Amino acid sequence: MTFLELAEKTLEKAEKPLSPKEIWDFAKELKIANEFHTRGKTPWATIGARIYTDIRDNEDSVFIQVSKRPTKFYLKRLGIDVMKLKQDIEKRERDMEKSLTFKERDLHPLLVKFVNSHMHFKAFSKTIFHENSKRGVKGYNKWLHPDVVGVYFPFEDYLNNILEIQKAFSVSALKLFSFEIKISISFSKLREYYFQAISNSSWANEGYLVALRIEDDSSLYDEMRRLNNAFGIGIIRLNPEDIYQSEILFPAKENTNVDWDTINRLAEENEDFKEFISYILEDITLKKVKSNYEKILEDEELEKHINAKNIK
DSSP states (O other): HHHHHHHHHHHHHHOSSBBBHHHHHHHHHGGEEEEGOOOOOOHHHHHHHHHHHHHOOOOSSSEEEEEEEEEEHHHEEOOOOOHHHHHHHHHHHHHHHHOOOOOOOGGGGHHHHHHOOOOOOTTEEEEEGGGGGGOTTTTTTTTTTEEEEEEETTTTTOOOHHHHHHHHHTTOOEEEEEEEEEEEOHHHHHHHHHHHHHHHHHSSEEEEEEEEOOOOOHHHHHHHHHHHHHHOOOOEEETTTOGGEEEEEEEEOSSSOHHHHHHHHHHHHHHHHHHHHHHHHHHHHHTSOOOOOOOOOOOOHHHHHHHTTOOO
């Protein structure tokens, strides 16, 4: 069975337009995928590419692309009202936003847990409350503050004499992280969110845009990849069902030199960030993490928080 045959069988059974990922998931549910063998880790990406190429190069293609964002395909012979489908998708997105019972800040404990447990970060974090910033000229502090900041200390990974040598050479393995959190990312919002993350994360060693939901759209992923290659801000998708299975979709490019002028301005403008810097200085002096960073919830506590806020 080919990818195109799998997609055709699945869409015929589904009787509705599906994205490439939905085609693969539904094929597995119907056990159609049991007849198919692939070594690739993302077969849905191949499905999308094969269907798109077939539509472009084959006038007699059985497929039709009914929407671009998100990308959905259907079968010509089954017929569809494309305009009505687009209206239905837009309505579903609006209804989803209205039905939310949680806010962006309710996602902070998930991120704090993830970046502390993930081997890339091993970070201790602090929420930066924008309302604690000084009030100045309108727009002066727009996109200045990240939602969460983090720090990695090398105390447990390096011997004391190595740390002393680093100090003598005026280098440090310590890392500063910046995170901008959104509930969902769609193609229409990506550039706004990404450049917000660029604006408030340029001071750190690594900056990230973080989201709970990222639209299943190949063109969205292509644009995220392009922006990541051009500007270096990473992208993380949180998984509320298992926080340890959250993903770094695109890693950040590391800045070896932090922007001390911006760090100084952040500390002057916001008491939370000033306190974060004080914590770091205190822990560097003690050579151990003793300061009062954001609480890292135990697994059961985090599960209760996720259920209480209905985060899904």
